Amino acid sequence: MHDATPLIATIVGGLVLAFFFGAIAHRLRLPVLAGYLVAGVVAGPFTPGYVADAGIAQELADLGVILLMFGVGLHFSLKDLLAVKAISIPGAAVQMAVATGLGMLLAWGLGWPVAEGFVFGLALSVASTVVLLRAMEERRLLDSDRGRIAVGWLIVEDLAMVLALVLLPAIGGFLGADNGAAAPDMGELFRTVALTVGKVVGFVALMLIVGKRLIPWMLQAVSASGSRELFRLAVLAIALGVAFGAAHLFDVSFELGAFFAGMMMGESKLSQRAAEETLPLRDAFAVLFFVSIGMLFNPHILVDRPWVVLAACLIIVVGKSVAAFAIVRLFGRPTKTALTIATSLAQIGEFSFILAGLGVSLGLLSEQGRDILLAAAIVSILINPLLFAALDRWIAKHDADAPDDHPDAIAGHTVLVGHGRVGRRVLAELQATGARTLVIETDEDAVRDLRERGDVELVIGNAASAPVLAEANIAGARALIVAVPDPFEGGQVVRAARALRPDLPIVARAHSPDCVGHLSGLGASEVIYGEQELARSMFEAAQPKREQASVH
Numbered sequence: 266m267h268d269a270t271p272l273i274a275t276i277v278g279g280l281v282l283a284f285f286f287g288a289i290a291h292r293l294r295l296p297v298l299a300g301y302l303v304a305g306v307v308a309g310p311f312t313p314g315y316v317a318d319a320g321i322a323q324e325l326a327d328l329g330v331i332l333l334m335f336g337v338g339l340h341f342s343l344k345d346l347l348a349v350k351a352i353s354i355p356g357a358a359v360q361m362a363v364a365t366g367l368g369m370l371l372a373w374g375l376g377w378p379v380a381e382g383f384v385f386g387l388a389l390s391v392a393s394t395v396v397l398l399r400a401m402e403e404r405r406l407l408d409s410d411r412g413r414i415a416v417g418w419l420i421v422e423d424l425a426m427v428l429a430l431v432l433l434p435a436i437g438g439f440l441g442a443d444n445g446a447a448a449p450d451m452g453e454l455f456r457t458v459a460l461t462v463g464k465v466v467g468f469v470a471l472m473l474i475v476g477k478r479l480i481p482w483m484l485q486a487v488s489a490s491g492s493r494e495l496f497r498l499a500v501l502a503i504a505l506g507v508a509f510g511a512a513h514l515f516d517v518s519f520e521l522g523a524f525f526a527g528m529m530m531g532e533s534k535l536s537q538r539a540a541e542e543t544l545p546l547r548d549a550f551a552v553l554f555f556v557s558i559g560m561l562f563n564p565h566i567l568v569d570r571p572w573v574v575l576a577a578c579l580i581i582v583v584g585k586s587v588a589a590f591a592i593v594r595l596f597g598r599p600t601k602t603a604l605t606i607a608t609s610l611a612q613i614g615e616f617s618f619i620l621a622g623l624g625v626s627l628g629l630l631s632e633q634g635r636d637i638l639l640a641a642a643i644v645s646i647l648i649n650p651l652l653f654a655a656l657d658r659w660i661a662k663h664d665a666d667a668p669d670d671h672p673d674a675i676a677g678h679t680v681l682v683g684h685g686r687v688g689r690r691v692l693a694e695l696q697a698t699g700a701r702t703l704v705i706e707t708d709e710d711a712v713r714d715l716r717e718r719g720d721v722e723l724v725i726g727n728a729a730s731a732p733v734l735a736e737a738n739i740a741g742a743r744a745l746i747v748a749v750p751d752p753f754e755g756g757q758v759v760r761a762a763r764a765l766r767p768d769l770p771i772v773a774r775a776h777s778p779d780c781v782g783h784l785s786g787l788g789a790s791e792v793i794y795g796e797q798e799l800a801r802s803m804f805e806a807a808q809p810k811r812e813q814a815s816v817h
Contacts, residue, residue, distance in 0.1 A: 271318040271321055272318075272321055274317065274318070275317045275318045275321045275322050275325065276325065276553070278308055278315060278317050279304065279305075279308060279317060279322060279325075279552070279553050279556040279557075280549070280552065280553070282304035282305075282307055282308055282556070283300065283301045283304040283552045283553075283555070283556050285300075285304070286299075286300035286301065286303045286304045286307070287300035287301055287304070287552075288300070290303075296647070296650035296651070298396075298399075298555055298646060298647065298650060299647050301552055301555035301556055301559070302555055302556075302558060302559040302562075302643055302646065302647065303559065304555075304556050304559060305322075305555065305556040305557060305558055305559015305560040305561075305562070306559040306560070306562055306564065307559075308322075308556065308559070308560055309559060309560035309561065309562065310560070311562070311563045311564060311565070312564075317556075317560060319557070319560050319561070322553060322556060322557040322560055323557050325550060325553045325554075325557070326550065326553050326554035326556075326557040326558075326615070327519060327615075328505075328550050329395070329547065329549075329550025329551045329552075329553055329554045330394055330395055330519070330520055330550075330554060330615055331504065331505060331508045331519050331520060331522075331523040332504060332523070332543055332546055332547040332550055333394065333395055333398055333547050333550075333551055334394060334398075334520045334521075334523040334524040334527065335504040335508070335523040335524065335526055335527040335543065336527060336540055336543055336544070336547055337398055337407065337416060337524060337527060338523065338524040338525060338526060338527020338528035338529075338530070338531060339527040339528070339530055339531045339536045339539060339540045348413065349413050349414045349417040349418075350417065351596075352414055352417075352418075352592075352593065352596045352598070353414060353417030353418045353420070353421050354421050355592070356414075356418055356421075356589065356592045356593065356596070356606075357418045357421035357422050357425070358421070358425070359588065359592055360390070360418075360585060360588045360589050360592060360610065361387075361390040361391065361422065361425060362390075363390075363584065363585070363588040364386065364389050364390035364580060364581075364584055364585045364588065365383065365386035365387050365389070365390045366386065367386065367389070367580045367584045368382065368385045368386020368387070368388070368389040368390070368577075368580060369382040369383055369385070369386040370382075371385075371386075371573075371576050371577065371580065372385050372386065372634075375573065377631075377634070380629045381624075381629055381630050381631065381634060384433070384620065384621070384624040384629050384630045384634075385624075385630060385634050385637075385638065387429060387620060388613065388616075388617040388620045388621050388624075388638050389577065389580050389581055389585075389613060389617070389638070389641070390422075390585070390613075391422045391423075391425070391426055391613060391616045391617055391620075392419060392422065392585075392609065392610045392611075392612055392613060392614065393612055393613060393614020393615055393616075393617075393642075393646065394419060394423070394520055394614065394615060394616075395551055395554050395555075395614060395615065396612050396614055396646055396649055397415060397419055397609045397610070397612075398416075398419075399551065400608075400609060400649065400650070400653050401415060401416070401609070403727065403730075404653075404657075404726060404727050404730050404732075404733070406605070406726060406727075409725050409726065410602065411601070411602050411605040411606065414593070414598075414602065414606055415605070415606055415609045415610075418589075418606065418609075418610070420521070420524065422616075423518060423520055423521050423524075423616070424465065424521065426518070426616045426619075426620065427461070427465065427516075427517060427518050427521065428458070428461055428462070428465075429620065430518075430619065430620065430623060432457060432458060432461070433620070433623055433624070433627065433629070461516065464515045464516050464517065465515065465517055467515060468511055468514075468515040468517050468522070468525070469525065472507075472525045472526075472528075472529055476507070476525070476526070476529040477529050477532055480503055480507075480526065480529045480530050480532075480533070481529070481530065481532045481533035481535075483499065483503065484496075484499060484500070484503070484530060484533045484535050484539065485533060485535065487499040488535055488538075496535075496538070496542065497542045500530075500539045500542050500543055501542075501543065501546070503526055503530065504523055504526050504527065504530075504543065505523075506526075507522050507523065507525070507526035508520075508522040508523040508526065509522070510522065511523075511525070520615075554615070555646075558614070558618070558639075558642065558643060558646070559643070561618065561639050562639050562640065562643050563636050563639070563640075566633070566636040566637060566639075566640045567640060570633070570637060573637055574637055574640045574641055574644070577637055577638065577640075577641035578641045578644050578645060578648075580641075581611060581612060581613055581641055581642075581645045582611045582612075582645055582648060582652075585607075585610050585611060586607040586608065586610065586611045587607070589603075589606050589607040589610050590603045590604065590606070590607040593606050593607070601660055601663065604656055604659070604660075605656065608649070608652045608653055608656050611645060611648070611649055611652055612642070612645040612646050612648075612649040613638075613641070613642045613645055614642060614646065617638060617642055618638075618639070618642070621634075621635045621638050621639070622635075657730060657731055657732050658731070660731075660732035660735070661731040661732050661734075661735045675701060675703060675722060675738060675741070676738060676741035676742075677701065677741065677742075677743050678700075678701040678702060678703050678722070678738075678741075678742055678743060679695055679700050679701070679702050679703070679742065679743055679744045679745070679746060680702075680703050680704075680705065680734075680737050680739060680742045680744070680745045680746070681695070681702055681703070681704045681705070681746045681748060682704075682705045682706075682728040682745070682746065682747045682748060682749055682755075682758050683705075683706065683747070683748035683749040683750075684704050684706045684708070684711040684714070684715060684748075685708075685711065685748065685749070685750065687748045687750070687774060688704070688706075688711075688748035688749075691746055691748055692704065692721065696720070696721070700743075701722075702721055702722070703721070703722040703723070703724060703737050703738075703742075704721055704722070704723050704724070705724045705725075705726065705728040705733060705734075705737055706723065706724075706725065707725060707726065707727065712725055724736050724737045728747075728749075728758045728761070728762075729754070729757035729758045729760075729761045730761070731761060731764075731765065734761060734762060734765055735765075739762055739765050739766055739769065740765065740766060742766070742769065743770075744769070744770040744771070744772065745762050745766075745769055745770070745771045745772070746771075746772045746773075747759060747771065747772065747773040747774065747789070748774060749774075750774065750776070752775060752776070752780040752783055752784065755773050755774070755784060756783055756784055756787045758773075759771055759773055759784055759787045759788050759789045760787045760788060762788075763787065763788030769790075770790045770791075771788060771789045771790045771791075772789070772790065772791050772792075772793065773789040773791075773792050773793070774792070774793050774795060775792050775793065775794050775795065776794075776795055776796070777794075777796075778794070780792075780794075781794050
């Protein structure tokens, strides 16, 4: 019998436990993230039984973050990033300063040194990339104004943390750490800051000048070979290679390197295909990320220091959110946008753990402080989906009470979900009959095409989300046509729409008899089975024409 290596055991154990507890969480109508975190606690060193390799789990989780940031970059152009710089840069800076100050205030109340309070507060100030992006992707908000602001805000935080990780040893000495190190020379501190900023600027310049041309050209050349396997390999090689090179040559984080690699690849017409090829790996490694967080959690800290953990959670969930909300509103953005950004940032994650680990290794943060930070992080990650659910309900109610704010002012229209190969033909038929139509879409190319046409109402977002359906005024619609090919995604849309409008005629598409039953069971009024309709049309076309027979 072969003994499983730590790598195989960690991957298999992590995914199996995540599936088991994730399924239980879903059954109990809890966020599946809760199941993944519990799986990590079970596989961690603080609970009896199976213990996974924490080091390997963290490396696998890092791969997931790299692939996730690469996927975001694919859908996030430089133009989008520059469009939100006016709010993202000052907003992220002020919000991080507020959270860091609150963390230092809590540390002062606990009698911690200034350096430890600074590291603790800084770790509380930065949101998790994975958690934020998963929430945005689930609601298909990445291509919306709210999504662009959130991602831009996140990039600014990542840049700040890259700088902080490099400067932490010097800053810790300057503030007076417990290890007794002498304060550094101010000239040395300035040189370190200048060198770090110079490396980041150099990397960005290289990507904008060389990567913007080279990466799309490489992707196009590989695509011309006709090999799907080679294309998939090229996408992964570019994403991971640029991320690795950015970290080792420019001291830029893996995540930031992957983001710019994706953004440069987004200049290619093959960006959508690249995103689809990396999606399965992104999902799998993102699960391992949450498992790795759970493995770090020591449940005893909840018993030993419950009020301190609660205070840290309040800083993350309330303090950061209030600061972000106020900043966004001061910039004149709508309340819905401000609440979305505030909710997105009401959690902490991977950069916080990296910073905490470095702080412990440098003697700037105690192990108890790290445990409190981890406990607060897990609680905030568990709470975040619930906050988003509450936000979804608020937006749905707000849009219902204010029908003139968005395209939902139209009524008696047909809502079409999906503008792909089938959706385009359905839209053409609807417009030929003069029917007023509203399209719900998330694909970047499809959205661009619809905007250029300008002859149809458009809502960007996940049609399975109640706020998006409310924005499309599903309450006043004549019918709903679900033209997306994926039966699971289509079923989610059908179920959400049926819950809002029990009397709404809903037409969906299917590719198998099982899908027909699935969609019908979720509430579709009629399901069009593609192969069956094709067979019927072919049969009818093959029959002799009666008109021709009558002439002879």
